[in-house]
Amino acid sequence: MNRNSHLSRRTVFGIVGIVLLIATACILVSNKQIAYDDRPRKLNESSSEVKAPAPPSPAASMDALMRQSVFSISHESVGGRSFSPTTQSVLQRRHEARRLAKTGDFEGALKELLTMLKESFAPGVNRASFSVAIFEFAKLGEVHPPALALMIDYRDSAKALMESGHDDRIYAHLVATIDTNLGNSEGSLEMLDALPADDKRRDIFAIHAFESLVDAKRYSEAGEAKHFDAMIKDLTSAFSAPFDKVGVGYEVSTVLMGAAFVEVLVGNGRYNEAEILVENLVRYDNSERSRDLIRSRIERAGGDSSRFNVLRTN
Numbered sequence: 255m256n257r258n259s260h261l262s263r264r265t266v267f268g269i270v271g272i273v274l275l276i277a278t279a280c281i282l283v284s285n286k287q288i289a290y291d292d293r294p295r296k297l298n299e300s301s302s303e304v305k306a307p308a309p310p311s312p313a314a315s316m317d318a319l320m321r322q323s324v325f326s327i328s329h330e331s332v333g334g335r336s337f338s339p340t341t342q343s344v345l346q347r348r349h350e351a352r353r354l355a356k357t358g359d360f361e362g363a364l365k366e367l368l369t370m371l372k373e374s375f376a377p378g379v380n381r382a383s384f385s386v387a388i389f390e391f392a393k394l395g396e397v398h399p400p401a402l403a404l405m406i407d408y409r410d411s412a413k414a415l416m417e418s419g420h421d422d423r424i425y426a427h428l429v430a431t432i433d434t435n436l437g438n439s440e441g442s443l444e445m446l447d448a449l450p451a452d453d454k455r456r457d458i459f460a461i462h463a464f465e466s467l468v469d470a471k472r473y474s475e476a477g478e479a480k481h482f483d484a485m486i487k488d489l490t491s492a493f494s495a496p497f498d499k500v501g502v503g504y505e506v507s508t509v510l511m512g513a514a515f516v517e518v519l520v521g522n523g524r525y526n527e528a529e530i531l532v533e534n535l536v537r538y539d540n541s542e543r544s545r546d547l548i549r550s551r552i553e554r555a556g557g558d559s560s561r562f563n564v565l566r567t568n
Contacts, residue, residue, distance in 0.1 A: 339373035341380040348390050360398035367391055385431055392435035405432055426455040430462040439466040468514050473521030473555065482527050485515040493538055509535055509544045513551040521555035529562055536564045
């Protein structure tokens with residue numbers, strides 16, 4: 255395995271928080287000040303911290319919590335007035351949680367995120383806010399272990415409900431989204447393989463297991479999980495990010511993500527679509543480093559990089 259291929263599999267989805275939730279930063283904790291890191295922590299790296307004293311856990315009765323406290327919410331009484339959460343008000347809780355965390359009030363931030371998670375299922379609220387809430391839990395968990403422990407508790411409880419016969423897709427979403435933010439793509443792959451071929455929840459785990467599917471060269475399934483139009487959409491979003499606002503290494507990460515898409519297309523024999531991506535990637539970053547990364551992914555899929563005009567050497 256060459257060095258570029260090894261590098262790509264470890265970092266290709268570092269911008270995935272990305273494209274949907276992009277940015278890569280470093281965790282800095284000083285005098286109770288924190289700077290959030292968009293890079294998910296590997297599950298096995300957090301195990302020692304998770305053994306900290308368990309926080310009060312609403313997940314103790316997951317089914318009751320999810321059915322009564324989360325999914326059933328429609329409005330609340332605030333100051334004598336009826337209040338219905340909106341996408342804007344839910345996402346505002348993210349900013350408040352970050353503000354509290356920066357002052358060292360981690361418990362306050364955790365409570366804010368719990369409310370955010372609850373309200374993300376209110377009628378009319380964009381369901382993407384659910385993923386944002388889980389993403390924020392993971393970041394808070396980097397500096398406040400009880401947040402990480404609670405997130406893992408949610409995942410394990412939802413997984414147990416799935417295994418006991420509950421077929422609600424939201425449990426699958428919860429398990430897959432949390433595993434993704436823990437850097438545990440393999441967890442979604444295990445769930446995907448455990449479900450029957452006709453189970454409608456397989457698509458949820460396939461999307462989150464995309465990286466692992468590519469690593470395993472399961473190109474057909476990876477191509478079903480991420481269609482060409484979705485690849486174009488992801489790359490377009492990444493290409494349009496302002497360079498003054500993205501972190502160091504973002505450009506390389508974007509090429510790595512695109513190169514993985516190219517690998518999947520080549521692995522499925524879809525050279526015409528792969529060529530469209532390659533041309534756009536080279537236009538985005540015309541360096542020899544970028545070309546080498548793309549060539550390595552094409553060759554990993556058993557393809558011939560010389561078929562791509564823009565990759566030919568003079």
